[in-house]
Amino acid sequence: MRVSMDIELKDTPGQLLCALTPISELRGNLKSIVHHHEERTPRGTIPVQLVFEAEPDNLDAIIKKLKKNGIGISKVDEKRLIEEGAVILIGHIVHTDIQDTIDSIDRTGYAEVVDISLSMPHINTASSASLKICAVGIKELHEAISILKNIAEKKDLLVVEPIRAEFS
């Protein structure tokens, strides 16, 4: 998952290292760091914004280590589902149990259907839908789409997925 974290550093040498070491020790992958050296919080500390990817299970341990190192943490935002992909479904989408189709993705625990637009022009003709799927990573997004394709095959629905280049 992707974590955005606002932290506060004392204005003494070596503080940034104290903040970053726990993240790398717990196999976090630093994505961006903004160090506002000219700014000060009301507490006289330097505000720093971090974005990193980490295993969900390791986040508590990272926070604990940061606190132990004397780093102030003012805000933590977690974004678990960081990859997003669209697919189009064509066929008798509603009559083949749309809830079950969506559940097949949601049940995975690593991907969710976050948006669906449905177009049903006439009774007895094929419907079309666009689904937005979010997943914890690119591999999981692929996995989710291939689960959807399996279900769709059984229900005689056509899945139109993005080209490979979209995912690289």
Next chain:
Amino acid sequence: MKIIRASIIGFGSVGQGVAQVLLQKKEEIQKKGFDLKVVAVADSRSAAIDEKGLDLEKILKSKKEIGRVGPETLSGLKVIRNVDHEVVIETTPTDIETGGVGLDNMLTAFEKGMDVVTSNKGPLALKYGELAEAAQKNNAKFRFEATVGGAMPAINLIRDSIAGNSIISIEGILNGTCNYILTRMMEEHASYEQMLAESQELGIAETDPTYDVEGIDAACKLVILANYVFGMKATYHDVDVKGITKITPEALSLAQSEGYVIKQIGEVKDGFIQTSPRLVPESHPLAVGGTLNVVSVQTDLAGTVTSTGRGAGSIETASAILSDLISIYRED
């Protein structure tokens, strides 16, 4: 100047296109250091032979007026067997069930040590390995740029322009009819059936469109790429094929509101070949419209290289055949 004697076997739209192009480009060919002399032309029921070189203008006229290329009744196969020449331009119609007469024509030419330049997909989609082996064994050249995407460089792009690169994968639009129908469905918000009818009226789709719209034509081209580029021993039966007949105008609109177009995309990776409707970002190089074809080749050194062009038409296909002929015999 070196004289190369050629036969044109198959004189339908592509064969006639070749004859026109050879007439039109006589000087350009000579500038490449050789003279191409057509000594035999055969269609399905007649033949014309002249060891001193045929008058192609006269043959085109005869085909148009009386439906025959000449007085002889020799088959293409017999022409290959009995008339001395260096290169067979094989343009008989594609037969993907058996390979048709094209397969025998090509194998016989190779046995005699003759070079073959072809636009005929059937034999390559079924027996590429056998053909390539026969060519190699007899030290003959085998060129087939025209089988994949007409005038659009694909095979020769990979063989020459980006030679030395490892090819990771190939994606592309390899059927102009599907591309036309999908493009028009989106523009007009019209049904598949309506736009199929329009493309039939314009001569873009055949009366029986199955071969194009069910993805069979694209599958054959993908097999040729897979066998040539990745050394696979695939036939078109190995391709996972989904056509465009189920695509709805609503699906195209929904895709568009997400920033995508729907295109019939073929994909080849080592050990994996498929063709199916896919979502392509509107600004992506693969999102070409109308009847255009396009291939994107992912390589290790050059990154992604994309080529686009007209995938069908008699002169366009003849252009690919001409470039193959020049690449074999040029001396400049």
